[in-house]
Amino acid sequence: MEFKDYYQVLGVAKAATADEVKKAYRKLARQFHPDVSKEPDAERRMQEINEAKAVLSDPEKRLAYDQLAEQHHAGQDFQPSPEWDAGFEYRGRGFEEADLGEFSDFFANLFGQSGRGGRGGRDYQMRGEDRHAKVVIDLEDAYHGAVRAMTLQVPQVDAQGRVASRAHTLNVRIPKGVKAGQHIRLSGQGSPGVGGGPAGDLFLEIHFTPDPRYQIEGRDIHQKVPVTPWEAALGASIETSTPSGVVKVKVPAGSQSGRRLRLKGRGIPGAEPGDLYITLEVVLPPANTDKARELYETMARELAFDPRQRTGG
Structure with missing residues (x-):
């Protein structure tokens, strides 16, 4: 699988604002949409353009992708590790398999159900959205239980439409006997409620620090x-x-x-x-x-x- 440079696909700088990403997408969509384009590879190009927009127009996916892109370049052989997006908060639980049909394997591996990053999940009129994050702990903590300070990265969009991150530090009680893939629920640590409603919850998915022993x-x-x-x-x-x-x-x-x-x-x-x-x-x-x-x-x-x-x- 090859690494995709979504900034290169849209032809925008890495510091591009949300408006600049939107304008670049619209321009390319008019050029390559299969219904109007005469380009021989219009369908493939439109798929790439849609993928790039789906990532770069979403602050959560974009923040995690930017960290990954610092170590890789377009066309490079690439296989994401299961923990590639550990430490980032996301809304929802990810795309269902049926939703990924129009996207490439590269996108599906990063932002499918196993990779988080989607906007799926129920909508609540008053209650805040639940959020999800992947966290990595030492195996010994699962044997004995522990309280650990964990810092997650939460995306924010500034007044100019640029994506930045805010640190969200929590003291998390790791229960004795927790397994890889299990979720720890932190009540009220999700998104704020609407109209005075209660906040959502934050679910931490447990992964273990790789240990050669x-x-x-x-x-x-x-x-x-x-x-x-x-x-x-x-x-x-x-x-x-x-x-x-x-x-x-x-x-x-x-x-x-x-x-x-x-x-x-x-x-x-x-x-x-x-x-x-x-x-x-x-x-x-x-x-x-x-x-x-x-x-x-x-x-x-x-x-x-x-x-x-x-x-x-």
Whole structure:
């Protein structure tokens, strides 16, 4: 998938006001609308123009897109990470799949249901709109619970029609046992009500900070733990760090790299807590001293072990 430069599509500067975006769109629409245009690629160009307008005329989508565009350029190979728009508040819950038919895969990946950014959701006559934001927390917070200060970016349009951001800082209580994809509801922290009505709510969608030590599947956690050859061969009781703290693990004698051990109930807490799965990785000590080489030579002579020799009949 290629990155799209929506400013380039409309031919406007990145500092363009809302009125300038609107005027550029109207000019291009008169030129490329398939009903009137004789250009051979009018339909494709009109799709791009509609996409660009949908992003740049919406302060919420534009603010998040601008941050992404700082690191990418038109035509560059691009795949958004699931957390690309974390920390931005949006109205509604995103476009439904049926609404995305007229837009490209690039737009759908960024602003579809999984990417937020839409204006969907119910309208309320008096109550303020609910807002949504994606937030990233450490896995350890899900194990123990925590209170964290979180700052979200809220788009605002100034008197000249330019998009800016306002910081919205909240102290958020992260409940013990929260899972990725779960929502924390902050009552009354959404958009203000109309005509004295109550404010909407703010829903924070939880994602975990990427950590090379852990792989998360629902409430189950997977991690790799290095062991020495003698611990694997003879068996041992070892200590290792986990998201819940240091735990003792019994390594069965005769273990090989790739052996998986299950620690029941050591995953993310909950009414039905997940499990912690530990995959053993046998790590060889380096032969970087005379003594170490001597020990390896002794093993080579006396063990007569060939891992490539097939056994069994």
